[in-house]
Amino acid sequence: MPYYCWISTVSWPSTPQPIQIQLNCLRGVKDKVPKGRYVLKVSLLSHLGGCALQWSRHKEQQWPGTTLPVNHAGNFYNVEMYFNQDVHTVPLTEKDVKPGMTLLFELFLLHGANTYIDRVVGWGAFPFYDDNFVILEGKFKCPFLRGHYNTKIDRFRKIEDLIQSDVDNWLCNLYFQVGQNDSAEQCLQQKSGQTISFGKQESEEHSESPSYLEELEKHRFSVCCNSVADVKAFRSVFKHTHFVIWAAFSEVGLTHWCAWNFWTTMLHITLIWFVRLYLHYCTQWLFLRAISVPVSKFQFSPHTVELCYQNSLLHTSEELVIVLIGPLALNAVMLLMVLISWSHQTISNSLPSFLSKFIIVLGFWTMLDPLAIFVIDIILGRLSYSADNPVADAAKLYWLFYKTEQSGIPGILITVLLYTVITIISFSLLYFFMLRLHVDSWVMDVCQRIHRKEDQFYVPYDLEISNQELSYIVGKAEQWRGINGERKKRRLRAVLIVRREDCTDERQPICVKDVQKRLNWQRPPMRTDGDERQQHLQRDHDFIENTNDLCLLQAGFHHNYSIVSLLQAFHDTIRSSLDEHHP
DSSP states (O other): OTTOOOOEEEOOSSOOOOEEEEEEEEESOTTSSOSEEEEEEEEEESSTTSOBEEETTSTTOBSOEEOOOEEEOOOTTOOEEEEEEEEEEOOOOTTTOOTTOEEEEEEEEOSSSSOSSOEEEEEEEEESBOTTSOBOOEEEEEEEEESSOOTTOOOHHHHHHHHHHOGGGEEEEEEEEEEEOSOHHHHHTOOTTOOOOEEOOOSSOOOOOHHHHHHHHTOBSOOOOSOTTTSOHHHHHHHHHHHHHHHHHHHHTOSOTTSHHHHHHHHHHHHHHHHHHHHHHHHHHHHHHHTTOOEEEEEEOSSOEEEEEOGGGSOHHHHHHHHHHHHHHHHHHHHHHHHHHHHHHHHTOOOOHHHHHHHHHHHHHHHHHHHHHHHHHHHHTOSSOOSSSOOOHHHHHHHHHHHHHSOOHHHHHHHHHHHHHHHHHHHHHHHHIIIIITTTTHHHHHHHHHHOOGGGSOOOOTTOOOHHHHHHHHHHHHTOOOTTSOOOEEEEEEEEEEOSTTOSOTTOOOOEEEEEEEEEEEEOOSSSSOOOEEEESOSTTOOOOBOSSOBOOOSSOOOOSOOHHHHHHTHHHHHHHHHHHOO
16 A cells, blocks of 8 residues: 555564454444445554564565455445455464554445545554453454554554544444464465455345344453453553563564664664673772772773772772662663653654664663673672772672671672662663653553553444534434424433342332433424324434533443533432332
């Protein structure tokens, strides 16, 4: 497609297990798209806003799967576009799966009377894995935006904000199911350039039976597997931390050594090794000069720095500073880089990719600095005390307490405690940068998308309409005239939804479930027999209006309006209804 700037390539070391995506239907289409023949295409993106992946064994073949064409009449009562087709795609192997991978669904209008070319009329994006970092499996639904795939919409939050700000940006909801498939050979035997599509089209639209609608209710927008009660706080923090570390290693790009990203990363690692090493020992040397302690040897090497001084001239507090000042200096530099990144993102935009990667590698080296210094000191034999040779930073407090207290165990415990605190601080800085600042905080966006619960998202109902469309329908109804001059009038009424089975208190046999607002048109009767014909702006109990203070609701209602005034208006009605059941 013209909006794909380039195509990423994935190498396949082994044949992975294919997955099956069953595309059921698009609900809420109606007359938002013209009459014609439509197909759905499924692609896998490296990340939202990125480009489609390609299977490298067939370089001329991209990775999308496309359904067979279906017809849509383009009328307002044609609510559903029914596909019921399976698309088989080959998933990535475990080492190739990266955070941010996204399924892209695109609705194409094929060339015909309304268009001379195939064009995209709607698209939607869905995460490729769940909160356990496992490839999706289950029943899901995905809202579609109007128009073609826009690479500038690179956050799931942007999609939700667009729909929430104006329902006219929303096209429909896709219902689909993802599951593992055993037909690996069948998928791999597809010829190069052939469309990967399976399944049989059903010509008739599915009936709006209760069982069918109940089946659609099982589809969910959230990919979180566990409920809030099942997930403990520690496990939730662990999963978030695991995702951030996974994203950081993925951004560093050390898995594919033949890629350009690998060699740029190695350059960053080598450069920051020397920056970290020399900054660590230079701050120690500056502190010794500041407290007037003579330094007998200060010599640089590619792998270490030899810093010799007379330990007997230092107090315990000064020796503590010597142990801490190196890692603290690195943390100060890391904090400065985080502040620069935050200010740059606030003023203009996110940092360039190479600078962002530099900060990530710096964060890793800052966190690993005490361990790296300790390993080098062990290799060089600096754990023993010598007046002519440097002593390892991890052994300084041990020998200090050994000379003064005749036991170096307190020095070991203090050193371990200090290094643990320093490592936690370093990890916190790296965690904050990856979550909030790296590439315009895409890690936090993906993390929230896969961990949020169903009720924390805004997803329009299938038959939901915007304020503009509602005004158009009402205005058109007001202009209606019958044969004998009849007119339709609007009437807004409240309906008390009372459910006996929903009561939690056994002593209260009936309770008010919800208050529903319905807008209907009433045609004045031509006869005096009391017959009234009413046309409701509500179908299949679906939510059709979204305003600041008024909503039409269904079971599982949106509670985004103030209901206090409404309850006050019907307070007497509710009380009388309850009194009838409690004489």
